[in-house]
Amino acid sequence: MTSDRRTLLADSAIDVLADQGIRGLTHRAVDRKAAMPPGTTSAYFRTRAALLTALVTRLVHLDQAELRTISDALPPLRTVEELVNGITLLTRQRLTGEGRRRSLARYACAVESVRDPELREILVPRDNVGREAVRQFLATHGVRDVESRTHTLLTCIDGLVFDRLVSGGDIPREALEGLVAAALR
Template sequence: MVIARRVRVADAAVEVIADEGLRGLTHRAVDARAGLPEGSASSCFRTRLALLRAVLDRVVELDEAALAGLEFPPGDAAAVADALTGFLEYSLGPGRARTRARLELYLDAARRPGLREPLAAANARFLDRAASGLAAAGVADPRGAARLLLAQLDGLLYDALARPFAPADRAWLRRAVGAAVRSLQV
């Protein structure tokens, strides 16, 4: 029951950050979003930093689950681009709140050291995963290519979230991802 409540609080905190930004993140706002009695979020995560860490852990957990089936077939740039396009569509659709919260955390970690280390560790896991997939696909410098690919994908996500007046439909995403993948010489 305690674990379920902690997950519920973390999920509600993700939604608060997505809707209100980090300035709107308070224990009271999380309680209200989760539909829990006042003080519930604070009893799960005593400090704001603990709450932010819970958000980070939850975002990473859900992103890793969403990436679990993603494969980079050797020599098949079109299949790689299709898989990544699907992931971006998910990140901008059902995973949109999580994507917004993740980007907010990145920006906050650049200004405050409290989240830097765990965010760097999570980023390293995603970088390792991408490098492994790119190595399997036959990319010559998989680590360097993975860093570039993650930057390009985050840029596409940022663009889609920060510029709602320029919608990122599947065709646009597929063209952009295709260009990124071709630049890696998959």
């Protein structure tokens, strides 16, 4: 039960952060969102740092599960079209529904991690299915400096997601195709 309650509280914290921003993320706000008695969140996560750590850990877990699901649903990435299709699927999920809410929370946590190395360490998972798929795709296409190109491509895609979270709308497929073409040069 304790583990379930911790997960519920972490999920509620993600929702509070998505709805109210970093200033709105309080133990009381999480209690209300989780429909728990006052003091429940602080009983499980005594400090704001502990609450943020639980939130970020849960966020990364959900993101990695999403990436594994997408990876399992796609064929091996052999062509540019297959890679762009996978990226398109991921960006759409990150911009709609629960994925959008997680994206809003993720970016708030990313800014917060500038001053908190522990959060930053959690936010950058070492085993990332998406990063590995892109890295393998670029490597099999003869790209030099695969690690740098993978990082640059994924950072550009992340920037497009951030832009669309702020400004609205979908990411044009042509933009993703252009990024992939640039990474292959």
